[in-house]
Amino acid sequence: MNFFTFDLRKIFLVIALVIVPLIAINMQRKSEEEMWFTKPFTFAGALLQRGFSGLSSGVRGTTALYLDLIGVKRQNDELKAQLAELNAQLGAMTELKLENERMAKILGFQQASKMNLLAARVIARDLLPDHSTITVDRGLKHGIQKHMAALTIGGVVGYTFRVENDTSQILLLADRYAVIDAIVQRSRARGLAEGDGAAGSKLRDLKRSDDVKVGDLVVTSGLSNIFPKGFPIGTVTAIDKTRYGVTQEVGVRPAVDALNLEELFIVLNANHEDLSPGGED
Amino acid sequence: MKIPWYWLLGLGLMIFTTVLLCALQTSLWFSIFGHFPPPMFWLVILVYISVTRPLWEATLVVYLLSAACAPFTAFPVEAWLVYCLLLMLLLNVIRERAFWGGPTYFMLMVGVASLSAPILFWATSRLFDKNPVFLPAVFAWLISACLTTVFSLPLYRLYHWYDIIAAQDAGAEGRVGPR
Missing domain, CATH: 1.20.5 (Single alpha-helices involved in coiled-coils or other helix-helix interfaces)
Structure with a gap:
């Protein structure tokens, strides 16, 4: 084959492999300049x-x-x-x-206080909803006996009525069986505070002529040295004078919500303490 | 005379459970749930023996039950006894007229007893107390009645199991009922 015979394929090949690279190398182009065809x-x-x-x-x-x-x-x-x-x-x-x-x-x-007090913790309550008693973790071996007063700083709680070796049951003031000798602090009228079975109590055996007003403070009489004298029992909330009776019945709200108690005191000996205004203490 | 050991065992277990549950009711319940009225666990056993035992046996258990429960309340033991006997007799009268046994019947009887309890308590208090109940704690009794009925089912299973281990076939149901 003659060398000068045109073969287009060879020409393109030479251009592509030799000439274009030589031209490209020898072009004076700034390296940072981007070629138009590379931009896309x-x-x-x-x-x-x-x-x-x-x-x-x-x-x-x-x-x-x-x-x-x-x-x-x-x-x-x-x-x-x-x-x-x-x-x-x-x-x-x-x-x-x-x-x-x-x-x-x-x-x-x-x-x-000059009373001989024993602190006790409440551990149980009564089996029946219509009775208000609590059981504490102190008993005979701690010196507790039947009919000893139970109280807190706020007022009277009740008294012991069944005592075992390690525990004692306390009849709360609100229980129907509980009776405590009481006086109206202002007028010194005397009666018996008795539970009414609900959360309250009542003061009975007051003479019709006794001076009692709603809001009066009812306190312990201190009789028999079981409770200290003048210790709060509750406040008078209602007065009921029957038309022909010789007595009057007075509703009393206890000073202490005994069902929420956790600790209380048993009075081992009241030592005749008198807490009434003008009393010895 | 042959001593009925199994019978005594069953009786002992029931009384022991009653004391345990009474302690739970008066102590643990109030520690956890405060003032919320507890179920009357003592009533469940009374109903159980009233509907599953002959009258003489039920009467005997009521005496034991009264003695077992009295320490947990200020209600005097003699009043307790009369109260429980009245309840037991009431349940006995109902059983004589309608009896089909099983847990459903038992729960129904517990419900009846729970609702009759405050009425009989009121009556007993009127009879015995110097300062009787004027109005029972209705709300507390009602809540207690509902809870007692609910708790009676597991207790029924327990007492039934006592009957079985004491070799007294549930029987109790079988040998009682209208006689």
């Missing part, structure tokens, strides 16, 4: 790169988030457990604080 590819490339990068970071982020969530969940569980524990501790601390305050008051009362 640059744009497309950049777009795709951003897409892939976004996808990648998204996946990585989601994965990391998921992994973090697992960690967060674990951490959350731990924190919840810690919170529950702290709440329990806080509850216990609050309970202790309240108990401490109660005890401090009780101790103060016990020390200030």
Whole structure:
């Protein structure tokens, strides 16, 4: 074959492999200048790169988030457990604080009083809803006997009516069986405070002519040295004078809500303490 | 004379359970639920023996029950006895007229007893007390009645199991009923 025979394929081949690269190398082009024909590819490339990068970071982020969530969940569980524990501790601390305050008051009362008092804790209540008794954790072996007074700082609670070795049952003032000798503090009118079966009590056997007003304080008479004299029983809430009777019946709201008590005192010996105004104490 | 040990064992278990439940009712219940009225656990055994035992045996158990429950309340033991006997007789009268046995019947009878209890208590108090109940604690009794009926089912199973281990076939149901 003659060398000068034109073969277009060979010409293109020579141009593409030798001439164009030589021309391109020898062109005085600034390296930072972008060729017009590369611009679309640059744009497309950049777009795709951003897409892939976004996808990648998204996946990585989601994965990391998921992994973090697992960690967060674990951490959350731990924190919840810690919170529950702290709440329990806080509850216990609050309970202790309240108990401490109660005890401090009780101790103060016990020390200030000349009565011989025994602190006791309430452990049970009556079997029947129509009776108001409580059981405390002190009994015969702690010196308690039948018919000893039970009281708190606020007033009279009741008296012991059944005593065992380690426990005692207390008939609350509101019980129908409970009767305590009482006087109206202002007028010194004398009667018997008797439970009415509900949460209250009544003052009976008062003479019709006795001076009693709603709001008067009813206190213990101190008879028989069971209760201290002048200790609050309750407040007069109602007065019932029958038309022809010789007595009047007076409703009394007890000074102490005995059903909510947790601790109380048993009076081992009242030592004739007189707490009425103008009394010896 | 042969001593009925199994019978005594069953009786002992029932009384022991009653004392246990009375302690739970008066102590643990109020520690947890405060003033919310408790179920009358003592009533469940009274109903159980009233509907599953012959009259003489039920009467004997009522005496034991009264003695077992009296320490938990200010209500005097003799008043308790009369109160429980009245309840037992009432249940006995009902049983004589309608008896089909089983837990449903038992729960129904507990419901009847729970609702009759405050009325009989009121009557007994009127009879015995110097300062009788004027108006029973209706709300507390009603709540107690509902709870007692609910708790009666597991207790029925328990007492029934006592009957079985004491070799007294549930029977109790079989050998009682209208005679």
